[in-house]
Amino acid sequence: MKRSLLILLAALALGAALFAGAYFAAHRASELCCARPADDLNWLQLEFHLSNAELARIRELHEGYLPQCAERCARIAEKKRELDALLGSGTNATGVPVKQAEIAALRAECQSNMLAHFVAVSQAMPPAQGDRYLAEMKKFTLGAHEKIEQSMSGDCVHEHSH
Amino acid sequence: MNIEDSKLSVWLRESRATPALPSRFQENVWRRIESTAAAPEKSGNWLDALAALILRPRLAFAGVALLLLTGTLLGAQSGVQTARHAAQMRYVAAVAHEFTDRQ
Numbered sequence: 001m002k003r004s005l006l007i008l009l010a011a012l013a014l015g016a017a018l019f020a021g022a023y024f025a026a027h028r029a030s031e032l033c034c035a036r037p038a039d040d041l042n043w044l045q046l047e048f049h050l051s052n053a054e055l056a057r058i059r060e061l062h063e064g065y066l067p068q069c070a071e072r073c074a075r076i077a078e079k080k081r082e083l084d085a086l087l088g089s090g091t092n093a094t095g096v097p098v099k100q101a102e103i104a105a106l107r108a109e110c111q112s113n114m115l116a117h118f119v120a121v122s123q124a125m126p127p128a129q130g131d132r133y134l135a136e137m138k139k140f141t142l143g144a145h146e147k148i149e150q151s152m153s154g155d156c157v158h159e160h161s162h
Numbered sequence: 163m164n165i166e167d168s169k170l171s172v173w174l175r176e177s178r179a180t181p182a183l184p185s186r187f188q189e190n191v192w193r194r195i196e197s198t199a200a201a202p203e204k205s206g207n208w209l210d211a212l213a214a215l216i217l218r219p220r221l222a223f224a225g226v227a228l229l230l231l232t233g234t235l236l237g238a239q240s241g242v243q244t245a246r247h248a249a250q251m252r253y254v255a256a257v258a259h260e261f262t263d264r265q
């Protein structure tokens with residue numbers, strides 16, 4: 001009986017090791033194999049089943065949008081540095097709200113351009129895929145902020161209840 | 163054997179005390195014999211059978227092949243999903259890096 005138990009335990013251990021080995025090897029291999037797309041838009045074409053013509057139109061939009069996006073991000077980063085400098089100096093506290101308002105205005109501009117880009121890209125896709133694309137992008141961009149705001153408002157309620 | 167010997171035998175047999183057996187003695191003896199014979203089989207039975215089954219070469223190879231195949235398929239599927247998610251995050255970061263959820 002003891003021998004049988006040992007055989008079963010050894011078989012279980014061997015089985016688990018074989019399964020885990022095969023699983024992780026295949027996971028790594030397929031991850032490496034699929035993780036080298038030609039560019040950022042490769043995912044878009046696969047995920048939303050785009051034709052080459054649709055992808056070409058989206059690429060045009062994408063390449064037109066990226067430099068504008070980078071330029072706005074650089075401006076936001078510059079304003080953030082200025083805000084940090086003001087907060088670090090501690091002398092000119094009145095300039096802080098002005099700088100925050102400037103950053104907020106730039107972010108709002110950036111966000112509205114980003115949403116306009118998403119809408120333009122979604123319109124270059126078949127309607128059903130376009131709707132799905134918009135929903136996905138909203139989840140990853142605006143959704144992130146909604147999550148933070150919800151958690152913050154939850155914290156506030158928690159704080160005030162004490 | 164002479165007459166004297168046979169008398170002696172009868173006399174000896176009669177003088178030997180034979181204790182009375184407890185009631186249902188024979189039945190109890192058989193029951194104990196049966197339970198002793200059955201006991202070791204019950205406890206080790208299924209383990210031994212399973213161990214014997216595992217050690218059969220055909221079943222062992224089939225089991226190994228099944229585990230390798232299942233592991234490979236599930237691992238490949240999970241790897242593809244991870245890669246797709248990473249590609250999606252790269253695209254989102256490229257078009258909206260000021261507004262993405264940086265966790």
